[in-house]
Amino acid sequence: MTTWAAAAERLGSLHEVTVRNVVRTTIGGTGLRVRLTNAFGAEPLTFGHVHVGVPGSGASLEPHSNRPLTFDGAPEARLPPGATALSDPLPGRVLPRQRLAVSVHLSGPGTLTGRNRATTGDPGFAPAYRSPGDHAADESGAAFTEEVAIWHWLDALVVTAPERAVAVLGDSIATGVGSETGHGWPDLLAGTLALAVANEGVSGGRVLTAGTGRSAEERLTTEVLTKPGIGTVILLAGLNDLGHGARADDLVAAYRRIATKAHTAGVRVIGGTLTPYAGAEYHTPAGERARQTVNAFVRDGGAFDGLADFDTALRDPGDPARLLPRYDCGDHLHPSAAGHQAMAAAIDPARLTARGT
Structure with a gap:
């Protein structure tokens, strides 16, 4: 694995x-x-x-x-x-x-x-x-x-080991941008829960189109599912798509395809809600409406085997479109070290270790 x-x-x-x-x-x-x-x-x-x-x-x-x-x-x-x-x-x-x-x-x-x-x-x-x-x-x-x-x-x-690995399919938030400690939430998840974690984050990565790497949808089949022992995928990607004008319906359709491909391979998928980003350079009212639509699907659409509600974990209760100030690294997009800790804590360990779909 x-x-x-x-x-x-x-x-x-x-x-x-x-x-x-x-x-x-x-x-x-x-x-x-x-x-x-x-x-x-x-x-x-x-x-x-x-x-x-x-x-x-x-x-x-x-x-x-x-x-x-x-x-x-x-x-x-x-x-x-x-x-x-x-x-x-x-x-x-x-x-x-x-x-x-x-x-x-x-x-x-x-x-x-x-x-x-x-x-x-x-x-x-x-x-x-x-x-x-x-x-x-x-x-x-x-x-x-x-x-x-x-x-x-x-x-x-x-390595040869009895456990199954968790893959994080994401963007720069997965790679740890914003955490001044050098540890992003996938690193914290691995250390806290003693899990095997494959960090498949790409800075600037998108779900629907290629960026510095392949699209997330393509990376699932060419990079993630080809690696030994992957039992669960945590999907958190889409803000870069919204920032470049993607429609909510297109992201939702891609999420459905990703879940179906993973399930066909016998792999579970945990859906991550898109985090608040009001104040970021590419935030728009249309993008915010699309984020809310996408998050409603992640929570209630029935495509995923579990939920990681990163939006709820990080948002400012007084202004839910924004990160809570102490969870904001300063660019209003990437979480701080405390924000990455809150993201790791938002994941139910039981969902990661369950087998089958």
């Missing part, structure tokens, strides 16, 4: 480089496997070497922790455009909430598929370090002189 994940965004191109991606598991398990992606590549990618180690200080690794991965027994992985590759399992156990460094050597040129880490408030945590050449096997961090806020080509970490 999936213990960590990132949604795919198109982020430029690189050539003959090693990237040390630093991530954190949600739950532990055995037989760690790494999934790489070439989601947006126009040409094949060749990864010469991929290693997994335990981070030390900066880009350095703990002594004797860096282990090579293989792909169908070979050290090299070649991914055609749009493809993913799942490594062979590593012997041993990884722990819950364990930091791991996945060092990926790109041999030759390639399109960068990754995800921006929106917040950097976690002390001592950087998403990735880059170095020219092949340094995947290095335990020293000396070659990794460039620190970047992007995870590169890393699609998921997979």
Whole structure:
């Protein structure tokens, strides 16, 4: 099952480089496997070497922790455009909430598929370090002189464990924008409930059309449901659509399709109400009316297996179209750290662990 994940965004191109991606598991398990992606590549990618180690200080690794991965027994992985590759399992156990460094050597040129880490408030945590050449096997961090806020080509970490994972299908609110602590509500959910959580948020992401990544509807089938062990999806996306003039009826129809596709795959769907955003740059009276219509459907439309009423959790009782001031990071769109905590608390754990539809 999936213990960590990132949604795919198109982020430029690189050539003959090693990237040390630093991530954190949600739950532990055995037989760690790494999934790489070439989601947006126009040409094949060749990864010469991929290693997994335990981070030390900066880009350095703990002594004797860096282990090579293989792909169908070979050290090299070649991914055609749009493809993913799942490594062979590593012997041993990884722990819950364990930091791991996945060092990926790109041999030759390639399109960068990754995800921006929106917040950097976690002390001592950087998403990735880059170095020219092949340094995947290095335990020293000396070659990794460039620190970047992007995870590169890393699609998921997979372990063998009895639990099922929860995927969050969302936008920048899922990635943690606004939380000065560096932890968004999916991170808090994973830590509080000891759940495996796959964060499939994309900053600027929409439900109906592509943005920096695919549309949420497309990502459900190409990215979320293809990851091992997903038992429940929490859907919270649509504000960016409304901000660009989408109609409530179109969002509702997309929500119905998303729920149907998930149910066909045996996956439950928790519907999240769209959070208040009056005062945000793209808020309009028409968008607010559409938000209310969409939220009425999420609460009472019968398409979902449960409700996460983020709107009620975050709104100002005196002005329900707005975030409560202490839950507002300041842009009137993204929740503050306290707001992300309130969102995590709004989810019923029993709904996440139930099986079947």
